[in-house]
Amino acid sequence: MNDEALQLPAATLARRVGAGDRSSLATTDAAFARSQAVGAGPDGLNIFLGHDREWSRAEAEAIDARVVRGESVGPLAGVPVAVKDNLATVHLPTTCGSRILEGYRSPFEATAVRRLREAGAVVVGKTNMDEFAMGSSTESSAYGPTRNPRAPDRVPGGSSGGSAAAVAAGIVPIALGSETGGSVRQPAAFCGITGIKPTYGRVSRYGLVAYGSSLDHVGVMGRTVDDAALGLQVIAGYDGRDATCLDVPVPDYRSAASSSMAGVVIGRPREYFPASLDPRVREACDAALDALRAAGAEVRDVSLPHTALAIPAYYIVAPAEASSNLARFDGARYGLRLSGEGLRGMYESTRSRGFGAEVTRRILLGTYVLSAGYYDAYYRKAMEVRRLITNDFAAVFGAGVHALVTPTTPTPAFRLGEVSDPYEMYLSDVFTVTANLAGVPAMSVPAGFVDALPIGVQVIAPHFGEHAMLGVAYALERALGVGGAR
Amino acid sequence: MSATRPAPDYELVVGLEVHVQLRTRTKIFCPCPTDFGAPPNANTCPVCLALPGALPVLNAHAVQLAVRTALALECTVHRTSVFARKNYFYPDLPKGYQISQFDQPIATAGRLDIGEAAGGAPRVIGITRAHMEEDAGKSVHDRFPSVTAIDLNRAGTPLVEIVSEPDIRTPAEARAYCGRLKEILEYTGVSDANMEEGSLRVDANVSVRLRGATALGTKTEIKNMNSFSGVERAIAVEFERQCARLEAGEAIVQQTLLWDATRQEVRPARSKEGSHDYRYFPDPDLPPLILDAAFIAHERASLPELPAARRTRMQAQYAVSPYEAGVLTASRALADYFEAVAAALGDGKPAANWIMGEVLAHLNNAGTTIAEFAVPPADLASLLALVRDGTVSNSAAKRIFARMTQGEGAPAAIAEREGLTQVRDDGALVAWVDEVWAAHPDEATRLAAGEKKLLGVLVGAVMKRSGGRADPRRVNQLLAAKLSG
């Protein structure tokens, strides 16, 4: 039956669609059926903010028609994908999980989305997210939280919670998310799937609605390491529309599936294994390291001494940039417009009602740390500390370490509504934000379960070291099983 | 000429901030066209509309023109410069911030020679910095009732902001600074630099202090001046106002003032509560701009001869006066034209006279520019050569010139066709002279008796008899010979 199509590796599915052995249309229908079956709607898991079944079917039919005509259709032919709602799409709205962009239809498409579609993928929906990507649980979405498909009373993580849930629920094998402080890896860990944050500048940010520009990345989630690697393969590469996108050749990422671990040096940074770490999380991570040893890798104790400064530095830099990036949402040219007294009233009414509490808090914080008298003490200081963190990674990788392995999160998914203190919520990013600050690639691979909830192990590599990173991830998946289910 | 002040102990201190639109085809951070006159918001795209997810990418030509500007103003061009966000809310600023440069601009420490001070010493105004930034859109307040209409066609046009040191001491100097700056911008081809069209905008920072003091007084900023004379006048008015306040024992309030050209007065801009806290920080969407040393060297080497240097050389090379040099270098195109004519003719003086006279008069009447002028320099040189060697008279030359401006071709052919060549053949001339002499016995007698002024009358008669074609100089000589002979 076609539902099994959704269980196939994406590469296999695409090959079969391209060969005419499977119909893209039927696969798309299967995705929508699955979505219905798992209760992805607003009353259930609340995964999608936007979808248009007729449009997706038309996209799928076009793929099938090209196959019939003998035209090449690309490495993602017929693969259903989900796209986080902060990536601009032309047909479906782009709301960023916010009221201020309710119903907004972008007149241009994000580069990452365009590349997926040019590779033959069929977008089946835009996924729920923390408002403007500010959050770690998808609870700050203006459209209600998404529930973790593995445990519906729990958060799926955030901010890319909807995309993680779409993959974890078996609706799509590949989904696009975004990361500023861990928002792909953390939900991937909470939902038991793979999530990749590439090197900063590896994937174009054109069309990704900016939150913290120097920290934002388009990321990929996949049911398996191979699915995520394929997604990355398609979207990576230079784009002249993004001045921070670097012109570096894209290797064949999926070939890392056959990388040997013999001679690979894995670093175990002690700061990511604090005494306070849940022993079960530590155990799962150390089991992953054991598996790598068994495969021939050497595991070395290393130190990234400035790790504890990462959250404070992040929560100055990201809100500062956000306060500037979100100034454009003023009711003047697009999105929500509310009225008040005159022009200023329009600005204030629109922004006070259009933005939720977390976004408001971060804009205030960001404006404050940039404001006169505080810039040097806060923003400039945080950027300098950021450089120290970057240097930590450079030092370790420069000393012969090929990749680092750490827990992705300190805990498994928490309950909806459980974490209410903002700073406590921020701390769930403690192991992930360092890679955003330094720009190094990092990914989460399922590593097992704690209290029957998925947890992930994180692999971090040097800049543009995705191939090495994936080599370790493929090896871990071989040892630990897809979804960490050995 | 300084503003007249009864109390001569106050010194005017002025710095000018000039915004220049660069002549690129597309905007600074997106490929929208910069052409003027497009329908509202036709020249917009996701980037300059500040749509969610759009990103800026810098225009290479804008960088080149900015570097050229900085070099022409003798600035130090920095190999590394950084773009920064200037954050504030205004409807014609779609991102809610302007991408500009803050503490690492592309150029610093230049100078502009604005002519000679009293006594002949060169008067040089320092330039603090020049940096790149994007222009804002346009807010139209009176087109529709109770709303402001926003047109973002101009948003994203590349600008260079040039900031002078507070070295300017008189309103006239301010005007001269503007004029010299415009000249350089036009000569280097970086901008149309037209205040009336908005491609050059001037803000003035004005303060006053007791003569001899070194500290600067509180300054006010004057905006909304639309012409160079407006700049001069506004500064003079503000100087008066500040002096009057100080004399009355009142402090100068730091504020922004708008020049009202109709009323010839400055008035405070009804401004926002709260301070200008722009919260500058380096734009994370734009890595630092790193310029190749070879690129900067190439731009420096390709600078055209700048106006001041050109005037000096022209005076030496063509023996034209400073005034003439000034007129002829009003634009680079005009100076090029003059030099082409002078070179072809081998003589600068007649070229200067004719261009300053006939050519400029024609261009003015026809409402065209030297760039559109129908007469190639070689043809004008030919015409002037014909005059020099007496083939045509001066007045005939003017008639030939008129036809040349209509595109009727080379002067010699026109002269031939129209029968405008002077008759120089003595045989014919003597015959006409003899005829006139015989036809005017009374004048002839009186002339021979010493009434020299009648010579002109007889010359005129010969000219008339010859249909204007006799060479008047030769006729003069022949008549004079008759007197003595």
Added chain:
Amino acid sequence: MAVSDEDVRHVAALARLGLEPDRVSQLATELNGILSHMDVLAAVDTSAIDLHERGDGQGMPLRDDGEAQLPLAHGRETFAPASRDGFFLVPRLATHEDASEDA
């Protein structure tokens, strides 16, 4: 550095956030809580860091002046809250001056 209610009002005004007066104190408390965690940064020695120094030295890629305009898949009227004759319309400014001042 403690954030006062007045600081919150000032910053909210800069950011055009239009806060309800009764939220101000609560936000001041929240911001103070968050910022207290940032105090640890002040103690860090960053004297060796020069932010002007860029690691990769790649510099900014530039764009050719002759490129074609980026198209819009659907017109401005599809997303503009108020438009007429091609203009975006906003409530008229309190002041009509054209100077670039905060509105």
